[in-house]
Amino acid sequence: MAKYEEAIETLRKKGHRLTPQRLLVLSIVAEGDAHMGVDDVFTRAKAAYPYMDIATVYRTLHLYKDLGVVTEVAIGDRLHYELTDPSGRHHHMVCRMCNGAFNLGPHYLEEFRRTLISDFSFEPDLEHFTITGVCSDCQPASGKA
Amino acid sequence: MAKYEEAIETLRKKGHRLTPQRLLVLSIVAEGDAHMGVDDVFTRAKAAYPYMDIATVYRTLHLYKDLGVVTEVAIGDRLHYELTDPSGRHHHMVCRMCNGAFNLGPHYLEEFRRTLISDFSFEPDLEHFTITGVCSDCQPASGKA
């Protein structure tokens, strides 16, 4: 697991402590399906280590997000996390009807970023970006309802 | 107040009841500064009508948002609302450092929308869109800190 080892190295380099809780959360996110909900992470972590507290899960995921180790995706009204893969950077399109999450290549937003910078000197946060909408499967077949 | 009257007409047309609470919330958002926080709305509403409940404010703002009567803007970690002005449609850039909100013309996103539709048949929700980032005033002058 190259990304997993890199993440640990990032932690160490920035002076954060390698606690069993942090390593556990990291391994769960690394092994899990893409886009794990906080509650999934917590449930699995608690199974492995019963003292695990939900606050620790939140704090750990936030730390990993700040470090760029995980990527946060808002799916429906809940936050989900996936291990960041620098070689596979992508944004997300999330369907408001089926909650499906689809990846979106970073180049789709590069022009938008350049325009905001040149027109407004506004530097958008586009390390990771999620746009909601309706996916092709959920597009209304015909009229209203 | 043309937009205010239009909003009432929208409510009526869709079969929603014109309660004093709804009219009060609407007038507060209509008169207030742009981008009012939920708590501002609640405080003013309660001053005018002491039985007003925070749950009613939330429910009313959500209804107005669904109807397109108000526009929701995430500023920092709180939701804010402004009366939707169809002739002045705009998106928002919100500065993560100073929480300043800047308007962004709709045309900045039109090409992005067309691309998502043609490449993925994904219809993005771009009635209203907020991008966070760092505004020109808050851009770091030089190095780290």
Next chain:
DNA sequence: TGCGTAATTGCAAATGGTTGCAACAACGGC
């Protein structure tokens, strides 16, 4: 104008998420 019905409200309890704090433990230095 008065009724019936269904939408809406106020309240209280629940939810997802955050935070203050005292106990604990990682890790650099001895």
Next chain:
DNA sequence: GCCGTTGTTGCAACCATTTGCAATTACGCA
């Protein structure tokens, strides 16, 4: 290996927002 410092944890209290529910009220119709 042990110690002290300081970052981190578990817990409980807290916060903003949502939800269930019984009481209330808007509004179409007689």
